[in-house]
Amino acid sequence: MMRTRPLKVALLGCGVVGSEVARIMTTHADDLAARIGAPVELAGVAVRRPSKVRAGIDPALITTDATALVKRGDIDVVVEVIGGIEPARTLITTAFEHGASVVSANKALLAEDGATLYEAAAKHGKDLYFEAAVAGAIPLIRPLRESLAGDTVNRVLGIVNGTTNFILDRMDSAGAGYSEALDEATALGYAEADPTADVEGFDAAAKAAILAGIAFHTRVRLDDVHREGITEVTSADLASAKGMGCTVKLLAICERAADGRSVTARVHPAMIPLSHPLASVRGAYNAVFVEAEAAGELMFYGPGAGGAPTASAVLGDLVAVCRNKLNEATGPGESAYTQLPVSPMGDVVTRYHISLDVADKPGVLAQVATVFAEHGVSIDTVRQKGKDGEASLVVVTHRAPDAALSGTVEALRKLDTVRGVASIMRVEGE
Ligand code: NDP
Ligand code: HSE
Numbered sequence: 001m002m003r004t005r006p007l008k009v010a011l012l013g014c015g016v017v018g019s020e021v022a023r024i025m026t027t028h029a030d031d032l033a034a035r036i037g038a039p040v041e042l043a044g045v046a047v048r049r050p051s052k053v054r055a056g057i058d059p060a061l062i063t064t065d066a067t068a069l070v071k072r073g074d075i076d077v078v079v080e081v082i083g084g085i086e087p088a089r090t091l092i093t094t095a096f097e098h099g100a101s102v103v104s105a106n107k108a109l110l111a112e113d114g115a116t117l118y119e120a121a122a123k124h125g126k127d128l129y130f131e132a133a134v135a136g137a138i139p140l141i142r143p144l145r146e147s148l149a150g151d152t153v154n155r156v157l158g159i160v161n162g163t164t165n166f167i168l169d170r171m172d173s174a175g176a177g178y179s180e181a182l183d184e185a186t187a188l189g190y191a192e193a194d195p196t197a198d199v200e201g202f203d204a205a206a207k208a209a210i211l212a213g214i215a216f217h218t219r220v221r222l223d224d225v226h227r228e229g230i231t232e233v234t235s236a237d238l239a240s241a242k243g244m245g246c247t248v249k250l251l252a253i254c255e256r257a258a259d260g261r262s263v264t265a266r267v268h269p270a271m272i273p274l275s276h277p278l279a280s281v282r283g284a285y286n287a288v289f290v291e292a293e294a295a296g297e298l299m300f301y302g303p304g305a306g307g308a309p310t311a312s313a314v315l316g317d318l319v320a321v322c323r324n325k326l327n328e329a330t331g332p333g334e335s336a337y338t339q340l341p342v343s344p345m346g347d348v349v350t351r352y353h354i355s356l357d358v359a360d361k362p363g364v365l366a367q368v369a370t371v372f373a374e375h376g377v378s379i380d381t382v383r384q385k386g387k388d389g390e391a392s393l394v395v396v397t398h399r400a401p402d403a404a405l406s407g408t409v410e411a412l413r414k415l416d417t418v419r420g421v422a423s424i425m426r427v428e429g430e
Helices: 014-027 029-036 066-070 088-097 105-124 142-148 162-173 177-186 202-216 237-243 307-326 364-374 402-414
Strands: 006-012 038-046 078-079 101-104 155-161 246-256 265-271 287-290 296-303 349-359 379-387 389-397 418-426
Touching: 006 014, 006 066, 006 088, 006 202, 006 307, 006 402, 014 029, 014 101, 014 307, 014 379, 029 038, 029 307, 038 066, 066 088, 066 296, 078 088, 088 101, 101 105, 101 307, 105 142, 105 202, 142 202, 142 389, 155 202, 162 237, 162 246, 162 287, 177 237, 177 287, 202 265, 307 418, 349 364, 349 402, 364 402, 389 418, 402 418
Parallel strands: 006 038, 006 078, 078 101, 265 418
Antiparallel strands: 155 246, 155 287, 246 265, 287 296, 349 389, 349 418, 379 389
């Protein structure tokens, strides 16, 4: 039976994502109504610049007073696609207080202060859904929150930022410059309002915090995630990776410790073998592997950024939240019962590719090898290329704790024969 009284939706933000949400709500209104069991009506659209022309949106719906919109009292669902911490946080908590459920794409806020949002939703018996916050169109939050709720997830590893994957891909496959590739990603609507969030790894770290929290049933905040961006990845790194049969990707890796008593979450560029499925993730696509005890290894793949793909995830949440509303139910809330501590990066064990500029004379290789041995870091391969009394030395290690590698690099820098450490990159996916 179709309910005739519409469910009212307040849209906060009408930019890259919001404009696509509004478009699909309008063009697919009948299908959405049939799937939900009631029509959904766009009741208001909050923006910053009211005079901007917004195709397909009734100008009478536009307001700059987002607070008044969420306080109206007749709004069933607030869709927050403004981004950032404030006013988004206050608008979301106010929405709960005034009887609305919330759909958000705001990974920065969820990673910074998800607890406040979850608590406000629970206090007022409302839904907080955020599929679009991680990996764009890819259904990932719901599988982790619901489909895998009976399993034990031990690892989540993947590419979760479309902008940086787009940039690295353009640099690697088309020889594009970094700035040129970033400009292209921004023009295509992939980058955050401040693209520093993408290239310095903040966006991927926020997503890693959200994924780790849900996967391991614990609270993980942005500050808990070790973060390195792609601004220091050079074309020499990409060439060196190619020489090893690898490519460079910005990875987010969340792991449960072998004893199950702690977790780690990190974001950094890494070399991965060309044979690894993540190596063939191109452009702004994302891909995430989830390893669970009973399920084994699962892979999620698809468009990770952009207006329409992200709106798809928002609309999926909107349908779910509206259905819950009609059934006078709510979906899953926060599950953080394990309260596992997040271990520091120094505890992470992985392999490393280190590029050194050294003096090309007898004994240097032995000296370098001794430093590695003294820090308990075992060398897998060494390659040396000499030029005019200087040499470039590329060392690839076996697995070692990150703290041991940091100690090794610090000691190497002190050797007279080491002119410089050209690059250090982790090697993953083998
Ligand atoms: P945009 O910058 O394109 O859009 C932001 C919108 O919010 C604009 O319409 C802007 O108004 C409005 N806005 C800003 N401040 C206020 C305010 N104080 N009150 C009312 N409205 C305001 O961002 P995106 O659409 O790209 O991103 C939105 C959210 O979705 C962010 O959280 C982002 O991280 C997330 N996201 C984005 C993806 C993407 O590919 N772009 C993918 C996944 C998630 P005006 O139009 O007047 O400037
Ligand atoms: N700026 C983000 C990215 C948008 O490039 O992945 C999707 O979350």
